[in-house]
Amino acid sequence: MAINRLHVDKLERVAERAYTCDLNEYLLDTSASWQEDLLGAAAQARQVDVMPSPTSRRAADDTEALPMRVLNGVELQEKVPWLGALVDDEELLELVGRAVGSTVCWPTLEGANIHRFIMNVLGPGEHYEPHVDANGATVIIPVTDHDDSEVDGQFVLTDHDVRINNPLQVPIPNEYVQVAQRSGNATILDGTDRTHWVMPPADGDRVTLLLNIFTSIKQEIARDDIINPKIGLTGPDIEM
Numbered sequence: 001m002a003i004n005r006l007h008v009d010k011l012e013r014v015a016e017r018a019y020t021c022d023l024n025e026y027l028l029d030t031s032a033s034w035q036e037d038l039l040g041a042a043a044q045a046r047q048v049d050v051m052p053s054p055t056s057r058r059a060a061d062d063t064e065a066l067p068m069r070v071l072n073g074v075e076l077q078e079k080v081p082w083l084g085a086l087v088d089d090e091e092l093l094e095l096v097g098r099a100v101g102s103t104v105c106w107p108t109l110e111g112a113n114i115h116r117f118i119m120n121v122l123g124p125g126e127h128y129e130p131h132v133d134a135n136g137a138t139v140i141i142p143v144t145d146h147d148d149s150e151v152d153g154q155f156v157l158t159d160h161d162v163r164i165n166n167p168l169q170v171p172i173p174n175e176y177v178q179v180a181q182r183s184g185n186a187t188i189l190d191g192t193d194r195t196h197w198v199m200p201p202a203d204g205d206r207v208t209l210l211l212n213i214f215t216s217i218k219q220e221i222a223r224d225d226i227i228n229p230k231i232g233l234t235g236p237d238i239e240m
């Protein structure tokens with residue numbers, strides 16, 4: 001494996017405890033067909049209705065179900081076996097720790113395989129609701145490209161945990177940070193205390209791989225049983 005594939009020099013700050021980092025070289029080194037592999041998995045993602053949950057919803061209407069497609073960590077690992085290598089990679093963890101300013105670790109409690117990494121697929125007109133994260137370090141790896149001269153498919157970040165009444169407002173207000181979504185260009189952030197969401201893609205799907213990592217500041221606690229079913233990761237007919 002190449003040395004310094006994940007050098008901290010590659011971190012570009014977009015907000016406090018929020019960075020982007022080009023992981024293309026690293027991902028190619030892990031699997032030469034990483035993008036095709038993940039797009040192949042995305043084509044098999046399950047349709048779900050995302051419902052309000054304690055850490056998830058920050059939108060005005062708390063009753064509306066939002067459609068999207070997901071794969072939980074167990075489903076994803078089965079379809080893309082090399083993802084397991086990311087979990088064993090200390091270089092990756094170190095980079096994430098530098099970005100969020102804490103030591104970090106993967107979730108280890110029973111059932112963590114379900115949410116330690118997941119895939120989100122948004123189709124045209126579908127958005128990811130404003131929310132905060134339960135874990136202190138989230139890595140969002142776009143698989144598809146979304147031009148940041150448009151709002152479509154963009155990741156949007158606020159400074160605080162605030163209720164957003166109109167997440168689909170266009171143009172995106174200046175007080176929010178908009179992060180360009182280019183394939184392999186990861187966003188690494190502590191999203192526990194700042195609301196963030198995703199604008200709907202214009203045409204074609206928006207596919208992301210999410211790594212949910214814990215920090216020494218925000219340590220892993222037993223995950224609230226309510227969250228996984230609300231975001232479609234678990235359910236009666238879903239593999240665990």
Ligand SMILES: O=C(O)CCC(=O)C(=O)O
Pocket residue numbers: 120128133138140155196197198208210
């Ligand atoms: O899919 C995305 O780009 C964002 C998802 C997200 O914020 C999360 O899973 O916590």
Ligand SMILES: [Fe+2]
Pocket residue numbers: 131132133138191196
């Ligand atoms: Fe999030």
